[in-house]
Amino acid sequence: MADKEPRRITDVGTLKALAHPLRANLYRLLCVEQVATASQLAEHVDEAVSLVSYHLRKLAEHGLIEEAEPQSGDARERWWQPASDGLSIRGEDFRGEPGKAAAHLAASRLFHDQRADRYRRYLDERPTWNPEWNTASVDSESWMRLTPAELTALKGELEAILRRYDEQGRAAEAAGGTEGREHVALFMYGFPFRV
Numbered sequence: 001m002a003d004k005e006p007r008r009i010t011d012v013g014t015l016k017a018l019a020h021p022l023r024a025n026l027y028r029l030l031c032v033e034q035v036a037t038a039s040q041l042a043e044h045v046d047e048a049v050s051l052v053s054y055h056l057r058k059l060a061e062h063g064l065i066e067e068a069e070p071q072s073g074d075a076r077e078r079w080w081q082p083a084s085d086g087l088s089i090r091g092e093d094f095r096g097e098p099g100k101a102a103a104h105l106a107a108s109r110l111f112h113d114q115r116a117d118r119y120r121r122y123l124d125e126r127p128t129w130n131p132e133w134n135t136a137s138v139d140s141e142s143w144m145r146l147t148p149a150e151l152t153a154l155k156g157e158l159e160a161i162l163r164r165y166d167e168q169g170r171a172a173e174a175a176g177g178t179e180g181r182e183h184v185a186l187f188m189y190g191f192p193f194r195v
Contacts, residue, residue, distance in 0.1 A: 006086035007063070010093040012103045014062040018087070019107035022047065023055045024114060027064060027082070032183055035068040035081045056080055115187045122185075133182070151190055158188060 009015050018024055022045065029044050030036055038053040045052065059065045060080070068081035094104035126134060146154070173181055 005084065006088045007084035008088040008090070008093070012094070012100050014064070015089065015094070015103055015107050017058055017062040018064060019103070019110050020055070020058075021110060021114070022051075023059055024110060026052065026055055027059060027087075028114075030065055030080060031082050031086070035071055035079050037077050037079055039077075041080075053078075115185075118185055119187070132180075138186075151192075155190060162186065 009018070018027060025045055026041055029041055033040070038056055039049050041056070042049045042052040056065065060067070063083050064087070065080050066083040068079040070077065071079050089104070089107065091104055091108075094100040122137070126137075129137075169181065
């Protein structure tokens with residue numbers, strides 16, 4: 001991976017490139033797999049390899065993914081990897097112009113819908129997971145009264161905790177600790193509301 005920091009998306013072109021339903025799924029899959037070919041990713045999304053290849057090239061054109069070192073001796077295979085350690089998309093970068101704000105809103109809704117679909121899939125599959133995973137899974141709500149500064153501080157602390165656990169898990173797996181290890185999705189939303 002080229003960068004260790006998340007890439008901050010600030011331009012509408014890159015946001016629109018990522019906010020395509022298949023591209024967003026391919027980007028997430030590539031983040032999970034770390035390196036993969038279009039053929040491998042096509043199996044996960046049940047699409048034609050040629051279509052997946054096209055969308056991977058579009059993601060690469062915007063610097064979201066990049067070619068990876070070949071993982072096999074087959075010179076025909078093109079391997080891909082994320083170009084950074086995650087993405088950051090902030091509403092503040094898309095304010096002030098209706099077209100930019102509309103693109104950010106559409107992307108945010110797509111990403112939320114895809115996250116909700118993933119959680120619904122877990123709920124449907126929950127009976128197939130062992131009791132330890134079902135006990136470890138979390139679904140909670142918190143209702144607080146905070147200032148913007150307090151919510152910003154909370155967000156920073158939660159992100160630091162997530163990075164620490166991600167680094168620990170990756171290091172343990174690299175050292176051979178794969179027993180009982182699964183992919184885990186954790187979605188957080190923190191936003192103001194009025195009643």
